[in-house]
Amino acid sequence: MPPPPSGPAQLFVSTTGSDSGSCTAAAPCRSFDRAYRVAKPGQIVEVAGGSYGSQSIGYDASKTSADDVVFRPAAGATVTVGELAPGGAKHVTFVDMDAEDLFVVPQNGSSGGQRPEDVTFWNVDAQFFFVRAGKDVTIAGGSIGGIDTAISSTIGTYPGLPVSENVLVDGVGFHDVTRTANPSGHVECLFVQESNGTTIRRSRFTRCDVMDVFVNEILGGSITNLTIENNWFDRPTGGGAYALYLYPRGANGAIRYNSFRGGVIFDGSFSGLGWTATGNAGWASTCGTGVVHTRNVWENRTCGSTDLQAVPGFVDASGFDLHLAPGAAALGRGSATDHPAVDIDGEPRPRNGSTPDAGADEA
Numbered sequence: 001m002p003p004p005p006s007g008p009a010q011l012f013v014s015t016t017g018s019d020s021g022s023c024t025a026a027a028p029c030r031s032f033d034r035a036y037r038v039a040k041p042g043q044i045v046e047v048a049g050g051s052y053g054s055q056s057i058g059y060d061a062s063k064t065s066a067d068d069v070v071f072r073p074a075a076g077a078t079v080t081v082g083e084l085a086p087g088g089a090k091h092v093t094f095v096d097m098d099a100e101d102l103f104v105v106p107q108n109g110s111s112g113g114q115r116p117e118d119v120t121f122w123n124v125d126a127q128f129f130f131v132r133a134g135k136d137v138t139i140a141g142g143s144i145g146g147i148d149t150a151i152s153s154t155i156g157t158y159p160g161l162p163v164s165e166n167v168l169v170d171g172v173g174f175h176d177v178t179r180t181a182n183p184s185g186h187v188e189c190l191f192v193q194e195s196n197g198t199t200i201r202r203s204r205f206t207r208c209d210v211m212d213v214f215v216n217e218i219l220g221g222s223i224t225n226l227t228i229e230n231n232w233f234d235r236p237t238g239g240g241a242y243a244l245y246l247y248p249r250g251a252n253g254a255i256r257y258n259s260f261r262g263g264v265i266f267d268g269s270f271s272g273l274g275w276t277a278t279g280n281a282g283w284a285s286t287c288g289t290g291v292v293h294t295r296n297v298w299e300n301r302t303c304g305s306t307d308l309q310a311v312p313g314f315v316d317a318s319g320f321d322l323h324l325a326p327g328a329a330a331l332g333r334g335s336a337t338d339h340p341a342v343d344i345d346g347e348p349r350p351r352n353g354s355t356p357d358a359g360a361d362e363a
Contacts, residue, residue, distance in 0.1 A: 004070050004093050004122050009046035011035050013071075032071060032081075033057045036092060042067030047097075049077030054100075059088030059107055059114035068093040068120065084126070088114030095122045102129035104137055110158040128153045128177070133161040138168045145175035145207075150185025152177065152214075156193030159219055166197040174205045174212070179238055187238070188214040188245075194221035202230045202344045202360075206320050209238025212262065216247040226253035230344045230360045232322045233282070235262040242285060248273070255280060257340055257349075259314065259322040259359040266291050277303065279334035281312035281359030294338070297330045297358045308333055312359055324363040333358040
């Protein structure tokens, strides 16, 4: 996806600013919310270096243009916030910040109110995120992790509210999501619940207790149009066995061109639900009744007539380098008609010949 807009800033925020000010360089604001309300669509807010505590941004009826208000650090500055909660905000982007967590939920939380829409986090590092009832939310680059309390990043909703729609997780490094402080806790690096149009791509999952990604409805709704592609999944820690656990009870999804060091499990019957698995490489713990498997390279089995049972040929699986080595069995094993345009590194696919490689890496 394209980077956020560059250019000179029009508004300014500082730890020494005041929300009675006009957000100019001479009279900076103190809070992100004040700067967002002062800003016109498409303007850039420059944030001076420092620690800002938690920042909530509420609904502003004037923000109807698709041109985002962009918050970015001053040149060379480090900006740290506590909880970064865009609440009812629309058309806003945050760039190159450190946050405790990203809380993308309606302005009044589980009670509803204005839902966050068109919210982007670009190269933001946080311990976890919640996206509930959000629409057109992007988390691109940066990292999520470094938390030991059995809290999982989540995409879903609250009872009675719309499901999250069009959530994109792109190029994020998920790491060190553990449960030592809560050994009985249910945890994974990412939990996908009721949602429509979620895409998880070109991301890396490592040192995730129990599971890397868990896909399961919990409110009786559906997970529709889920795409998981071009990701690296490490073997789970904390006693876990499955890198990707799929247990949806409805809807449809595509699991394609991922590289697994841990196992993927399609739990139960997917008959008639429109789920496909294409061009993956690694270990299939189960195949799932009704999942259409095409040209995967599973180390331990075949799940479809065009699958290959073979060790995929990662460069260093134990060191979590899931690029393909020369002569790897996964080379040229993908589908010529169903593949992403690029691989996990952003390199074009296919590069050699007319058939792409299986797994997330195009060698």
